[in-house]
Amino acid sequence: MSVPDFQSLMLPVLQQLAADGEQSPSDVRAAVASKLQLTPEDLAEMLPSGRQTTFANRVAWALGYLKQAGLLESPRRGSYRLVERGRSALTEGVDRIDIQYLMRFPEFAAFRRPSGGTSPTVGRTPQSEDIALTPDEQMRVGYARLRANVAAQLLERVQQVTPKFFEELVVDLLVAMGYGGSREDAAAVVGRSGDEGIDGIIKEDRLGLDAIYVQAKRWKETVGRPDIQRFAGALQGQRARKGVFITTSTFTAEAKAYANNLQSTIVLVDGNELAEFMLDHGVGVGEAETLKVLRLDEDYFSEDLGG
Numbered sequence: 001m002s003v004p005d006f007q008s009l010m011l012p013v014l015q016q017l018a019a020d021g022e023q024s025p026s027d028v029r030a031a032v033a034s035k036l037q038l039t040p041e042d043l044a045e046m047l048p049s050g051r052q053t054t055f056a057n058r059v060a061w062a063l064g065y066l067k068q069a070g071l072l073e074s075p076r077r078g079s080y081r082l083v084e085r086g087r088s089a090l091t092e093g094v095d096r097i098d099i100q101y102l103m104r105f106p107e108f109a110a111f112r113r114p115s116g117g118t119s120p121t122v123g124r125t126p127q128s129e130d131i132a133l134t135p136d137e138q139m140r141v142g143y144a145r146l147r148a149n150v151a152a153q154l155l156e157r158v159q160q161v162t163p164k165f166f167e168e169l170v171v172d173l174l175v176a177m178g179y180g181g182s183r184e185d186a187a188a189v190v191g192r193s194g195d196e197g198i199d200g201i202i203k204e205d206r207l208g209l210d211a212i213y214v215q216a217k218r219w220k221e222t223v224g225r226p227d228i229q230r231f232a233g234a235l236q237g238q239r240a241r242k243g244v245f246i247t248t249s250t251f252t253a254e255a256k257a258y259a260n261n262l263q264s265t266i267v268l269v270d271g272n273e274l275a276e277f278m279l280d281h282g283v284g285v286g287e288a289e290t291l292k293v294l295r296l297d298e299d300y301f302s303e304d305l306g307g
Contacts, residue, residue: 005132006058006065007098010196012036013062014082014097016070016092022081029059048140061134065099069108077298105171151275154284158274159248160219166218167199169284170246174202175276176281179212204242213243223247225254228266235264243267246274 009032016031017023023031032042033055037300045054063080064074071086085105089097102108133141158169179202204210215231217223228245235243245259257267271276278284 001036001042002005003038003045003055003058004036006134008096009058009062010097010102011065011094013059014066014071014090017080018087019259022075023077024078025056025060025063028063028080029056032059038238056244057136058134061136065108066097068111069102069105071102071105076299127130136293147279150285151272151279155248155271155275158278159218159271160286163218166248167216170200170214172217173277173281173283174214175179176283177277179204206281207222210242211240213238213240214244215243216292217245217249219247219249222250222252223255223268223270224252225258228255228258228268232258232262232264232266235266237300241265244269248274249269265267302305 002241005162012027012035014031016035021032022028038055043055045055046052047054047057066081066086067074069085072080072082073083074080089101091303094101097265099112102157103112158166161169169226200215201211202214204212213231213235217227221285223245231243231245236242241264243264245266248271250270250272251259256268260269
């Protein structure tokens with residue numbers, strides 16, 4: 001089975017603490033993983049950050065929420081144990097403990113209430129797929145949605161610019177990605193030749209050890225195999241080995257297959273990929289807001305361990 005969401009882990013975590021008393025998070029994880037028959041592959045699944053496993057992260061959130069609701073406590077650093085409220089919850093015979101269940105406890109309701117003092121349900125109807133996510137998972141999902149929205153807006157705007165502006169945009173992007181040498185060098189060649197379907201020739205790096213031939217088309221129509229064939233023929237005529245075909249539209253399956261089977265390397269960049277590259281390298285976008293995500297600094301409190 002896959003790693004359960006953090007709310008589904010709350011009851012098994014509570015049951016494990018009831019079974020074996022005070023335990024460390026690693027002990028809880030090991031016992032719960034065994035009970036749920038999670039595979040090594042399940043336990044090896046990492047968060048997108050690559051700094052923690054998904055299972056460890058979700059157990060940590062389950063422990064944190066249960067503690068906020070007063071069902072368990074942390075008598076010392078790195079350990080948890082059940083308290084009377086937690087025992088009472090288990091004796092009720094509940095088959096699931098989740099956020100909705102924990103909201104019956106005033107401490108948890110206060111914890112969930114926004115700083116403005118309004119009810120956490122006022123003005124917000126969470127999407128059903130978000131309810132099972134930990135707060136940091138919700139943040140990543142929210143970021144992905146914001147990014148996808150900006151990418152769609154960006155592509156729509158790029159499709160409206162003039163061909164001349166699009167050439168300049170391609171120059172800015174390639175230089176931001178580390179190609180073309182300086183901005184002046186790249187601007188001097190991209191969009192200038194128009195020779196046999198080649199819109200420009202740029203340096204692969206600042207030293208100019210190799211050249212990349214560029215085709216940049218602000219199109220709405222799908223780019224087909226004949227367009228790639230013409231570009232490949234132009235590369236062959238120049239004895240060139242590398243080319244990039246950038247478009248604001250899409251490529252047909254035949255065009256992609258043809259490019260993949262060539263001896264020379266032709267990279268196809270469609271509109272969606274173009275927008276993603278622009279986002280990654282800050283071309284045509286600006287920073288709206290920066291959110292600083294904080295964590296507890298256990299090292300700060302390390303001197304207190306002996307007390």
